[in-house]
Amino acid sequence: KGFVLGFTCIIAGNGLRRMKFLRIEDSLPISKLTFNLFLPALLFAKTSKASLSLSLWPVAVASFVTHGVLVAVVLVATRYLVESKSFRGHSCLCLLGANVAFTYPLVLSSPVLAETLFPKMIVWDTFGNAFVVFVVDYVIAMNYAPNKEATADEVQGIVPLQGVPVEESFGLELADDVSIGTVIWSDGNGNVGESRKRANSRYADVLGNESEDEQLDATAPDPSQFVDEDDPEKPGPSTLGRRSTQMQLSPTGVLAEALAHSGGHELRSSNGRQELLGGIRKVATNLPFLGQMLGLIANLSGLRMPGPLDDLIESLSQPYSALLFILLGLNLRWAIIRPKWAVIAKLLLARSLLMGSAALLLQLLPILPDEHSRHAVLLALVCPVARVTMSYVLDFGYNSSLHAAFMATSNVFAFSLLFALIVTFTS
Numbered sequence: 370k371g372f373v374l375g376f377t378c379i380i381a382g383n384g385l386r387r388m389k390f391l392r393i394e395d396s397l398p399i400s401k402l403t404f405n406l407f408l409p410a411l412l413f414a415k416t417s418k419a420s421l422s423l424s425l426w427p428v429a430v431a432s433f434v435t436h437g438v439l440v441a442v443v444l445v446a447t448r449y450l451v452e453s454k455s456f457r458g459h460s461c462l463c464l465l466g467a468n469v470a471f472t473y474p475l476v477l478s479s480p481v482l483a484e485t486l487f488p489k490m491i492v493w494d495t496f497g498n499a500f501v502v503f504v505v506d507y508v509i510a511m512n513y514a515p516n517k518e519a520t521a522d523e524v525q526g527i528v529p530l531q532g533v534p535v536e537e538s539f540g541l542e543l544a545d546d547v548s549i550g551t552v553i554w555s556d557g558n559g560n561v562g563e564s565r566k567r568a569n570s571r572y573a574d575v576l577g578n579e580s581e582d583e584q585l586d587a588t589a590p591d592p593s594q595f596v597d598e599d600d601p602e603k604p605g606p607s608t609l610g611r612r613s614t615q616m617q618l619s620p621t622g623v624l625a626e627a628l629a630h631s632g633g634h635e636l637r638s639s640n641g642r643q644e645l646l647g648g649i650r651k652v653a654t655n656l657p658f659l660g661q662m663l664g665l666i667a668n669l670s671g672l673r674m675p676g677p678l679d680d681l682i683e684s685l686s687q688p689y690s691a692l693l694f695i696l697l698g699l700n701l702r703w704a705i706i707r708p709k710w711a712v713i714a715k716l717l718l719a720r721s722l723l724m725g726s727a728a729l730l731l732q733l734l735p736i737l738p739d740e741h742s743r744h745a746v747l748l749a750l751v752c753p754v755a756r757v758t759m760s761y762v763l764d765f766g767y768n769s770s771l772h773a774a775f776m777a778t779s780n781v782f783a784f785s786l787l788f789a790l791i792v793t794f795t796s
Contacts, residue, residue: 370473371474371476371477371478371479371690371791372475372788372791374474374690374691374694374695375474375475375541375690375693375784376694377694377697378691378692378693378695378697378698379680379693379694379695379784381695381696381698381699382694382696382698382701383696383697383698383699383701383779384698385695385698385699386699387700390511391699393699393700393702395699396696396699396700399695399696399699400696402692403688403689403692403693403696404656404756405656405657405685406656406684406685407687407688407689407692408656408657408689408693409656409657409659410469410660410682410683410685410686410689411473411660411685411686411689412470412473412657412660412661412684413660413661413662413663413664413667414679414682414683414686415473415477415483415487415493415664415686416660416661416664416665416668417663417664417665417667417668417672417673417674418668419487419491419493419664419667419668420484421488421491421668424738425488425489425492425742426590427494427736427738427742428489428492428742428746429492429495429496429497429738430496430506430733430736430738431493431737431746432492432493432494432495432496432497432735432746433496433751434499435497435643435727435731436498436500436501437498437738438727439465439471439501439723439727440465440501440505441535443460443461443464443465443633444461444509444721445459445706446701447461447464454513454515455514455515455767457513457650457770458509458510458512458513458514458515458767459513459762459767459768459772460716460719461506461509462506462510462641462754462758462762462767462772463508463598463720463758463772463775463779464510464716464718464719464720465501465505465506465753466501466502466505466506466754466755466758467498467502467724467749467750467752467753467754468752468753468756469490469493469494469498469749469752470657471693471752471753471780471785472748472749472752473487473490473785474689474694475787475788475791478489479791481795482791482794482795485741485744485745486741486744486748486794487745489531489741489745489746490745491661491749493745493746493749494661494749495661495662495665498749499658499661502755502757502758503651503652503655503757504648504652504659505756506520506755506757506761507648507651507735507761508648510758510761510762510764510765511644511648511765514765514766514767515765515766515767517606519526529706534562542624544580556707556736559656563732573694593618596634602677602761620672620688622750634773647764652759655658655757666771668773669745697777697780697781697784700766700773700777700780701780702777705770705773705774705777706777706778708772708775709770709771709775712771712772713774713775713778715780716775717775717778717782720754720779721782723749724751725750725765726745726748728747728750728751730745731743731747732747744790747790748790748791749785751783751787751790752783752787753776753778753779753780753782753783754775754779754788756776757761758772759772759773759774759776
């Protein structure tokens with residue numbers, strides 16, 4: 370039943386976009402409602418009532434150890450196999466951490482799986498995966514940020530919002546009369562075009578705004594054509610400007626650039642503290658994470674919600690399943706996947722081998738206490754890449770279009786694997 374609903378919603382979301390009933394930009398407000406209201410409600414409602422006990426400690430230990438080994442393997446492997454430092458960081462974001470909540474609608478649609486697998490998946494997520502997603506991935510993204518390679522720690526993909534002269538060191542050739550939000554760029558081979566950049570939305574690169582007044586100039590080639598397959602994170606039009614709202618190209622910005630190149634240690638340390646505080650704020654304000662943690666606290670303390678409040682939370686959790694898969698279909702566009710398919714295929718294969726090896730070892734070794742625990746861990750390991758990694762990609766200037774394409778592909782691939790596994794478990 371859960372897969373029928375999911376598949377129907379994926380087709381519906383994709384069809385509504387093709388019929389222009391919904392646009393790509395509409396996914397942003399839908400996402401905010403889905404992941405900031407309905408998902409936290411679902412996590413709190415189900416976690417607070419799950420059958421959690423101390424007998425699940427082997428799952429917690431297995432999660433902690435497994436994720437520690439996975440992090441070590443990925444860091445060592447990418448250090449020797451990936452030459453570009455920035456793409457090394459992006460590869461780690463694609464390989465480490467999982468969106469375990471992706472499988473909850475499918476598991477919870479079956480009363481048997483909800484009783485036997487869901488509590489174990491919550492423990493697996495809390496005691497290993499959550500730490501990787503919110504701490505390890507953020508530190509990796511901050512450490513390998515491509516903007517640090519392009520300029521310095523604190524100068525992150527500046528996009529001119531004022532018509533001022535620009536030095537060639539910024540990697541862009543700008544017209545003398547640059548207007549607000551307009552960048553004249555060149556790929557270095559004589560191909561020149563005009564690229565749009567909305568100052569009020571840092572998600573434009575990911576959502577692919579399709580309105581007529583924001584289309585690329587007809588004569589301008591697609592910036593993604595100039596992405597080097599050996600270094601997809603090479604600074605260019607698609608990787609610049611993630612923090613345009615934080616640091617504009619102004620005399621102050623130019624001064625910051627000069628200080629950075631001259632070794633402004635105080636500025637670097639200040640920026641490092643800001644990034645660290647930013648990471649802490651992300652965790653503290655992540656509503657799904659808070660919903661799950663509060664649900665765990667309520668469960669372990671024996672706290673029960675009053676009847677009317679419990680009914681309200683349960684009602685708020687219901688739309689999550691449908692909206693999650695509608696968003697998946699809405700953002701599933703072959704046009705953004707096709708140009709980057711070679712890189713996506715390599716990353717997806719690497720992630721599959723990594724998670725598959727971990728799953729196989731956990732199935733064979735006498736670590737997990739019972740069959741249900743092994744099934745729960747297997748489902749958690751095949752979940753797609755964590756959704757929060759997109760915010761890290763945007764914050765630190767990685768290739769957002771590549772990450773969006775990888776996330777879409779990872780979602781579809783995981784949905785197919787989950788279908789096969791759950792059918793096998795319930796047959």
